[in-house]
Amino acid sequence: MRPRELVIGVGLCAAWIVLSILELRVGPGGAFPADDLARGVGAAFRLADPLEGSRQTIVEFRLWRALAAGFVGGALSLSGMMLQGLFRNSLAAPSVIGVTAGASLGAAIAILMFSGYLPTWALLTDRSVQPFVLSGAAFLGALGTAALVTGVAQLGGRVSVPTLLLAGIAVTTSVSGILGAIQSTVFHDFDVVRALGAFTFGSLDDRNGMHVSMVVSGLVLAMATIPFVATELDLMAGGESDARSLGVDVGRTKVLVLGAAVMSAACAVAAAGQIAFLGLIVPHLVRLVVGGAHRVLLPMSVLGGAVFLLATDYAQRAYFGDLGLQPGVVMSLLGGPFFLSLLLRHRRTAIAW
Template identity: 35%
Template structure:
């Protein structure tokens, strides 16, 4: 209890924030400088500096190199940062609501709903209309979460039963995963495209996709960051929160909605990428403390840096080939999940 109260009084300090921003800036720069195309490093740096107001530099880059930088590398790096930040932020939000460090952004059926939406679109529009896949994944993720919430509300007579909502999410995810498997078996000729989407990646991300999800990502991010103090109060206990005039049910509903929207935005761009929402918030807690006023913003920045670097590894480890981004995060997150699980079991004394 004293530990929870200490976390509730904690604040984000300039030192950890500056360190997180520096790591993110270094990751973004590395993502822009390194790639399959041999673009001069000096030219890239001058081209970037030329976009700073009142700075005018001739980068000397050829038109094709400029296109590689602005149309391929930059949107890919920004997409990786956006997806990683949203998944880590959503993971921290879910963990605050369920008071469980193992809670995942895909917990309430978002991943399964997105998988159904993307799979059906790929089957119905084989070989084309790739722009429709992110839209369908976004709609499917939102629909999966809404279905889980409705089922949990009916079974638990309200949104306050987080355990009931969690079980409803598991049930909805299982059902939607079965639907997805059925569709795949009916259209085996599209399995390669479906599995490529399921394994996740930001290689095909462009400015159109970023613009599509940007408003929703902004709203969900702001809402989650503003609820850091309220999640700290909930961590102390529902009774104490009620004594302070705080509605625990309302806070949980808003945070779950915002975290699910953030997850849907990430899935729409990248497909299914696991472990980011578990690994990053846990590292932040170990380094900077357990207050959600600290965990949420640092998870946002740390998740962005983590996925940019993971994508950089995905496109350089087996160059000129490329690993699926979901495989890279699984290699890192799988063993890390075991560490988190062991730590959690020691904390609860099991």
């Protein structure tokens, strides 16, 4: 890693820490003294005595939100960077090609099973296994939509990016309709509707250690593939034929990258619901700053995504207070115009469609 890249990485790590601390200082209950925050965080990890009364609960509420925001942002950004490298197009993202929508549908089906609206097994009534079932259902939903979209977009062994985007939009729209129908069916059950709504629009409210564990596990598994795909993605940037001539196992690389991207996005959705466009915006910005080598782009995208989601969440909570918007709504407001600007930059290709 070059000195400039190292400086950027250290800067992003520092920004992640600072923003996490700032997140602990906003929210219901007002600002706490630094000593109380440190003690409350320590108590959350059994390293100190808890604060009195509800103050410990408030600190833990903010702590898990900050941790979830950072890791969810990193996971979605990594997924987007992998997909953009795989399809060699900056318009690819987990929200654009239907991966996050599929994960939400899988999670919604799991919630209906937990709530007794769908047939289930006795094992699933055990709350200790439900987080794993939720993550697994989200992964299967994301994998299913990814396979469907890429299958539709394949033409002569190659993926047509315009068709990929159109298929992703079609799948996302269909899944949104299914989720809406499910919510209408169970509208009388407030708890289920609230849980489904969190997956539809994304939510960082009421997070806990279970949610953080889900997203961290998916992120770690996805990052474990970086040494095996970074160089291959660089070589595939010139085309699959050239990559094969240089000894790249293109089929293996596709499976690893797509599986890692889907795993990362699915666990992020299982932890915080759909947060659209983050996996589109951050990889594009990171690529502008650090260049095109995936050995640097992939880990930097994790740091950049964490900082971006933490910064937007802190800004809207500090400004709007208790009336703050859900992160999925904020990302949609930012991502829609950004996606449109990318389409305009690719207008020559769009005309050729």
